[in-house]
Amino acid sequence: MADALTLHQDPRSGNCYKIALTAALLGLPLAIRDYDITKGETRTPEFLATVNANGRIPVLQIGSDADAIFLPESNAACWYLAQGSALIPQDRFGQADCLRWMFFEQYNHEPNVATLRFWLSILGEAQLSDEQRAAIPGKRAAGAAALALMDKHLETHAFFCGDAPSLADIALFAYTHVADEGGFALSDYPAVGAWIARIRALPGFVPMD
């Protein structure tokens, strides 16, 4: 029997949604345990001691009770689920190129596109610190540059790696399709818009909550 899988998540987090979407596309059952990150529920002593010493979600729990092991980092959890499936290219360059876009997502995209959404649509502008306010223009510019780079790639490619959807697409879809909630105009990136429609049409696709 396969190990039971549990996603420790905040349902508003695109990083958590990546894992749920990967599981859905692969037909893997996934139990859900919800937390509210704005209430410090991932910083409790119990959470830090058991689930993730880094105090963050998502975490993929593999197994149950005393035998459970915990895997933080959204893209690593997706990799765990998708190994051996068509969502990870098997050739040497393709596999590295898939990871290239996943690292791009965590370095150039998520800290800008996702953070502005979190600040502006989840926390709310009134809750921001002076340091956060000062960082908005830089994140606005860097997020727009990431979306422009994606748009340029998608002008000549249906998906990010090769001709089929991969984890690179899932990782980038999560926060891109809700980028308007961070103040980005998706209409400025028409190739991204067409790719979003292709992802939504995949068999097994589930929307974000």
Add this chain to the structure above:
Amino acid sequence: MADALTLHQDPRSGNCYKIALTAALLGLPLAIRDYDITKGETRTPEFLATVNANGRIPVLQIGSDADAIFLPESNAACWYLAQGSALIPQDRFGQADCLRWMFFEQYNHEPNVATLRFWLSILGEAQLSDEQRAAIPGKRAAGAAALALMDKHLETHAFFCGDAPSLADIALFAYTHVADEGGFALSDYPAVGAWIARIRALPGFVPMD
């Protein structure tokens, strides 16, 4: 014959050094092409059109001349080099756990530990913008938290994944061993210090320039 490998790099960049160290540990020959990122040499029209539309180094070039393909993102380039070697765990959880630490490095560690080194030791504090100055305290705290998390893990583990060195160690070593150049006191993290000595002792190890 194996494809010729060329690293497009700035020799002061830890992200570039990861790739050189991976190649050295694996005994792979690697040609070097140097750029000065502080002079805009990775933002020229030629670089953007040919090497990396994202205007960043490192980029691993595979092959030569018209047939060359280009792989940005340091950790993806290391993955390309190390596939099938002992630097990537082969079991399902181990491989995902190796990536977990590599994503942690790019999300929690590099933007703080490496960025402060770049700002304070390479650019110099006099060159920083007001926005960069405002970000220093947050990056100082986040970098210290990343080093503390590493230290806690290394109190009970010789390496980050399992009992042997992997790409997770190479990725985290690059900027950790020069963290003092960003104002972090490595003496505060004794388990990290002992791990640094273990990495330096690996057969084939090469120092950063």
